[in-house]
Amino acid sequence: xxxxxxxxxxxxxxxxxxxxxxxxxxxxxxxxxxxxxxxxxxxxxxxxxxxxxxxxxxxxxxxxxxxxxxxxxxxxxxxxxxxxxxxxxxxxxxxxxxxxxxxxxxxxxxxxxxxxxxxxxxxxxxxxxxxxxxxxxxxxxxxxxxxxxxxxxxxxxxxxxxxxxxxxxxxxxxxxxxxxxxxxxxxxxxxxxxxxxxxxxxxxxxxxxxxxxxxxxxxxxxxxxxxxxxxxxxxxxxxxxxxxxxxxxxxxxxxxxxxxxxxxxxxxxxxxxxxxxxxx
Amino acid sequence: xxxxxxxxxxxxxxxxxxxxxxxxxxxxxxxxxxxxxxxxxxxxxxxxxxxxxxxxxxxxxxxxxxxxxxxxxxxxxxxxxxxxxxxxxxxxxxxxxxxxxxxxxxxxxxxxxxxxxxxxxxxxxxxxxxxxxxxxxxxxxxxxxxxxxxxxxxxxxxxxxxxxxxxxxxxxxxxxxxxxxxxxxxxxxxxxxxxxxxxxxxxxxxxxxxxxxxxx
Numbered sequence: 001x002x003x004x005x006x007x008x009x010x011x012x013x014x015x016x017x018x019x020x021x022x023x024x025x026x027x028x029x030x031x032x033x034x035x036x037x038x039x040x041x042x043x044x045x046x047x048x049x050x051x052x053x054x055x056x057x058x059x060x061x062x063x064x065x066x067x068x069x070x071x072x073x074x075x076x077x078x079x080x081x082x083x084x085x086x087x088x089x090x091x092x093x094x095x096x097x098x099x100x101x102x103x104x105x106x107x108x109x110x111x112x113x114x115x116x117x118x119x120x121x122x123x124x125x126x127x128x129x130x131x132x133x134x135x136x137x138x139x140x141x142x143x144x145x146x147x148x149x150x151x152x153x154x155x156x157x158x159x160x161x162x163x164x165x166x167x168x169x170x171x172x173x174x175x176x177x178x179x180x181x182x183x184x185x186x187x188x189x190x191x192x193x194x195x196x197x198x199x200x201x202x203x204x205x206x207x208x209x210x211x212x213x214x215x216x217x218x219x220x221x222x223x224x225x226x227x228x229x230x231x232x233x234x235x236x237x238x239x240x241x242x243x244x245x246x247x248x249x250x251x252x253x254x255x256x257x258x259x260x261x262x263x264x265x266x267x268x269x270x271x272x273x274x275x276x277x278x279x280x
Numbered sequence: 281x282x283x284x285x286x287x288x289x290x291x292x293x294x295x296x297x298x299x300x301x302x303x304x305x306x307x308x309x310x311x312x313x314x315x316x317x318x319x320x321x322x323x324x325x326x327x328x329x330x331x332x333x334x335x336x337x338x339x340x341x342x343x344x345x346x347x348x349x350x351x352x353x354x355x356x357x358x359x360x361x362x363x364x365x366x367x368x369x370x371x372x373x374x375x376x377x378x379x380x381x382x383x384x385x386x387x388x389x390x391x392x393x394x395x396x397x398x399x400x401x402x403x404x405x406x407x408x409x410x411x412x413x414x415x416x417x418x419x420x421x422x423x424x425x426x427x428x429x430x431x432x433x434x435x436x437x438x439x440x441x442x443x444x445x446x447x448x449x450x451x452x453x454x455x456x457x458x459x460x461x462x463x464x465x466x467x468x469x470x471x472x473x474x475x476x477x478x479x480x481x482x483x484x485x486x487x488x489x490x491x492x493x494x495x496x
Contacts, residue, residue, distance in 0.1 A: 236349050263351040265488030276354045277283065 033058035033197060033227040034079065037094030041074055044088035048074045051093065052253045054246060061219060061228045063242035063259065065235060070248040072231050076199050079229065080116035081109050097197065114141060117190030121202040123182030125174035130166050133174045133185055137193035152192055160188035161218050180211025184218060198222065200230040204237060216241050235275055239263045247271045283348045290340050294361050297333045298412040301368045304375040305408060305471060309401045312382050323379035330372040337365045356488060360481040367474045371408065374467045381463045388457035396439035397465055403433050404468040407475035414479065418486045423479035433472035440465040
């Protein structure tokens with residue numbers, strides 16, 4: 001573990017330097033990718049997270065569950081420093097990715113976001129072509145060769161199970177795709193830069209059941225290559241797609257462990273009450 | 281659906297079915313101990329109510345599984361209800377079998393029943409009563425006691441077998457009656473076995489531990 005550190009909000013600027021420090025392929029499944037120790041976070045005077053300690057295994061799916069306001073999205077946003085844009089946000093404790101301190105002031109946030117991709121609740125394709133959406137990240141990281149880009153775009157779209165549906169209209173607007181296709185495009189865009197971790201914040205909540213099922217299939221396919229963290233209010237979805245589950249309540253990590261155990265025999269009464277729908 | 285109320289109803293209905301089955305077993309024992317053929321006839325006839333309850337409970341459990349998406353303790357409870365439900369129905373069948381065999385026994389030459397048979401019947405009934413109380417109170421300690429009692433029932437069944445081995449050569453004309461006694465003993469032993477299975481199901485509901493096939 002890295003030593004505990006503190007971090008105040010520091011404005012950052014995008015920089016196109018590409019410095020891949022570690023490839024997703026080099027991670028061993030099951031070993032911790034992200035270490036969290038006594039991690040607390042605040043928005044001004046409000047403490048959103050209280051001394052969270054957790055290990056997130058590499059190459060697997062970890063689900064964060066808990067009622068609204070429990071701190072799970074706040075925690076997710078600290079993993080790729082999305083909270084940097086919030087002036088009052090600060091955190092302390094240990095938060096590291098493969099031993100690298102994610103709270104360090106000197107961390108290259110642009111490179112971090114290449115290593116830690118994010119997929120949001122609502123699909124948010126850029127108003128560009130399908131091809132340009134996927135090529136956006138690689139171009140930002142200085143991949144300019146047409147051949148390289150074409151290969152990357154195809155690979156990413158194939159990984160996101162979208163290639164067959166869009167290969168004949170790569171240069172059409174991404175906004176013409178269905179909601180489910182747009183969300184898979186956003187996943188393709190996130191993985192095009194070769195991240196180690198993919199964060200998903202309620203990725204299916206705006207989708208119909210069939211599109212949700214296709215995203216869940218995709219998550220299952222991607223788990224062999226990436227460390228995936230999914231925040232979801234859909235407990236059935238968490239139980240279907242994740243290997244590990246962490247339950248948050250009022251900013252505290254109440255319980256974490258194998259999903260199978262959390263959903264069949266949780267150790268804490270609060271977890272039992274939440275997963276059985278008795279509160280939250 | 282009102283998930284919590286349906287879950288409560290399921291629990292209530294399973295306990296009611298347990299009480300009905302326990303009553304049926306008690307009536308079968310009374311018939312044997314008091315040589316009461318009317319009571320035996322009642323037990324022999326009255327299986328439909330238990331069968332209907334079994335179907336209703338299974339349908340309610342399936343509905344909760346399909347629509348309520350139960351997890352954790354609720355999931356364990358519903359899965360166990362489905363098993364306990366058919367186990368109770370089976371005990372009802374066995375009580376009917378005891379009554380039928382006793383009625384057949386009364387057609388043969390009268391023989392004094394071995395004490396081990398009545399002891400076995402009462403021991404099996406006690407195990408059933410205890411496990412139903414354990415189910416109602418989520419009492420793991422009582423479940424363990426039920427599991428331990430199974431050994432005594434096995435000993436009593438062996439004692440009935442020893443009795444038959446000695447009785448048949450002594451009174452060859454009572455062979456058919458002795459076979460009926462053995463058949464009744466076997467059914468009570470099965471009731472005790474099933475009570476043990478239910479005790480293991482209750483431990484699974486309460487503690488989430490699968491103790492079947494283990495000595496825990």
